Structure formats: C-alpha cells, structure tokens
C-alpha cells in the first residue's frame with residue numbers, strides 16, 4: 210500500500226509533461242497514418258508484426274469477451290487474502306501458500322523429462338544444454354537478475370542464463386528458457402535474417418514448454434497448498450500478459466481514436482479513460498482507486514512504441530492455443546510443431562498456425578488458449594474452496 214502511494218506521488222510530479230508528450234505522440238501517429246494511408250491507428254503495427262487487422266481484432270474480441278476469467282480469480286484472491294476489498298496494490302500480493310524445494314538435478318530431470326515425454330527428439334535437443342554447459346544457473350555476486358536465452362546465429366548454439374534458487378517455480382523458468390533454446394536450435398536451418406521469429410511468435414516455444422512442465426507438476430504434486438500457490442502465480446503471470454495487455458490496447462485504442470476525433474486530450478480525460486478500460490478486467494473482484502488514474506503514464510510503450518502492447522497477449526495466447534491443439538491431437542502433433550518452430554521468422558504467423566490446423570482470424574482460435582486459463586481458475590476455485 211505504501212509503495213503504491215509512493216509511486217502515485219512520484220508519477221504526479223511531472224504527469225502534465227507526459228500527458229503533453231503523449232498527446233504529441235498521438236497526433237504524430239495520426240499524421241503518419243494519414244500520409245501513409247493506413248486504415249486504422251494500429252494497422253502499421255500489425256503490418257510490422259506480420260499479422261492482419263482481422264487477426265488482432267479477433268484476439269482483442271476474444272480476450273475482452275472473457276474478462277470474467279480474471280474477475281473470478283480476483284474474487285477468490287479477495288477471499289484468500291481476507292483483507293476486505295482488494296485494490297490495485299493487492300494485485301500481485303503473494304498469497305499465503307507453500308512452495309517446494311528442488312535440487313538442480315531434480316529440476317533438470319523434471320524439465321527435460323517433460324520435454325522427453327512430449328517427444329524424445331525434443332528431449333534430446335534440450336539435454337544438450339546440460340551436456341555442453343550451455344546453461345549458467347548459479348546465483349553469484351555481480352550477476353544480473355532474471356533469466357533469458359541468448360540466440361547467437363544459425364551457426365552457433367544459443368545460451369541460457371538462469372538464477373537458480375531451488376524453488377519449484379525455477380523449474381518453470383528453466384522450461385521457459387529452454388523452450389526459447391529449442392526454438393533457436395530448430396530454426397538454425399534458416400538463414401541469418403529468418404533465424405529469429407517475429408515478436409508475435411517469439412514466446413511460442415517458451416510458453417509451450419512451460420505448459421508441458423507445469424502440467425506435469427500439477428499431475429504429480431499431491432500437496433494442495435503447493436498446487437494452489439503455484440497455480441495462483443501462474444494465473445497472475447498469464448493475466449498480466451493476456452488480459453492486462455489487451456486492456457492496455459483498449460486504452461490506446463480509445464486515446465488514438467479520441468485524439469483524432471476530438472483533438473487534444475486533457476489529463477482528466479486520460480485518467481478517466483484509463484480507469485474505464487482497466488477496471489473491466491477486474492470486475493467486482495478488485496476496485497481501482499482514483500490514485501490509479503495517473504498510472505497510464507508509467508507505461509513507456511504508449512509513448513515510444515504505439516500499438517506495441519497487444520503483441521504480449523498475442524504471443525502468449527497463441528502459444529496456449531497451440532498447446533491446446535496438442536492436447537487435442539496428441540503425438541501426431543509433434544512433427545508439425547517442430548516444423549512450426551523450425552520455420553523461425555521465415556513464415557507469417559497466420560500461415561504457420563494454418564499448418565498446425567488452426568485459423569488465427571477465427572476468435573475460436575484464441576478461445577482455445579483462454580479455455581486453458583479458464584481451467585486454471587476453475588482449479589483455483591476448487592482448491593480454495595477447502596481453505
């Protein structure tokens with residue numbers, strides 16, 4: 210609560226400047242789009258992302274049509290935290306739950322084993338990271354935080370950097386980064402320029418691999434407290450990528466549209482629009498206070514990369530929808546999926562998705578990914594009922 214108030218206060222100091230800069234950004238974008246004959250404010254971004262206005266609209270419609278998944282989660286969180294009404298500073302407050310300690314060897318077995326179950330060929334590729342020491346995992350003084358996978362070039366293998374702390378959660382991070390590594394290894398058949406996937410496909414293999422490991426943990430973990438703790442973290446991560454970024458996109462859409470029709474937008478207007486677009490994802494589960502009105506101004510993407518934010522939701526949900534397809538189809542899906550990853554950045558996302566038997570412009574495609582999130586919240590509701 211105190212940290213939130215401090216951020217609000219810091220943002221207020223020069224928020225008028227940022228509102229001015231934002232207005233200029235909006236107007237500049239309007240002029241560019243007019244001169245270059247783009248039909249909507251987001252069309253140039255969609256072109257850069259190698260996707261279509263239709264596919265992005267289908268994504269936005271599908272996600273905003275199912276905000277109730279997120280609302281239901283926060284209703285449960287409100288009950289579990291037991292602090293009365295929830296507000297913006299409670300969004301990511303840790304829930305009382307348990308985790309499990311895991312050795313590095315056990316984590317490796319869990320993650321590589323999950324990939325192995327999917328396909329021994331994939332398991333073998335992923336094992337290489339351990340055999341050749343392409344992973345740097347220990348936490349040491351001076352090392353940067355977080356985790357990432359570093360592709361180099363089609364002729365040189367990628368590297369993975371982790372900060373392994375021995376918690377169950379580290380297994381998901383390891384699976385995520387190895388997914389990127391797998392993607393890079395398979396795409397090595399491409400030339401240098403087509404090696405890296407576009408942003409909209411960049412998280413496919415990582416989210417997919419994370420889902421494989423997550424499902425294995427959930428299938429084997431017996432302690433309901435550990436299951437609930439891990440599920441809640443997974444939900445909050447997914448919601449901040451899927452629902453939150455689409456809500457951000459709705460805010461951007463409202464701002465660009467209003468700026469073009471009505472002229473300069475006042476600070477009050479921006480604050481009202483931000484609340485109006487962000488509140489629906491929380492429904493009655495969590496109430497945004499007036500302090501939240503200025504928080505649009507810390508999202509750098511609105512200023513330096515208009516239209517960018519939906520790509521996070523696009524990539525994450527695309528991966529979940531593809532994973533859903535695997536659950537439906539089973540082992541015969543493996544070859545098509547490996548070919549999907551091996552295409553790197555050489556082929557448009559809609560074309561690649563077609564090859565695994567799906568259509569990206571169909572809202573039902575996105576619904577498959579949302580069904581997975583819906584299932585996770587149902588499990589949270591079930592597990593928390595006994596608390």
Ligand SMILES: [Zn+2]
Pocket residue numbers: 385389412415
């Ligand atoms: Zn990633």
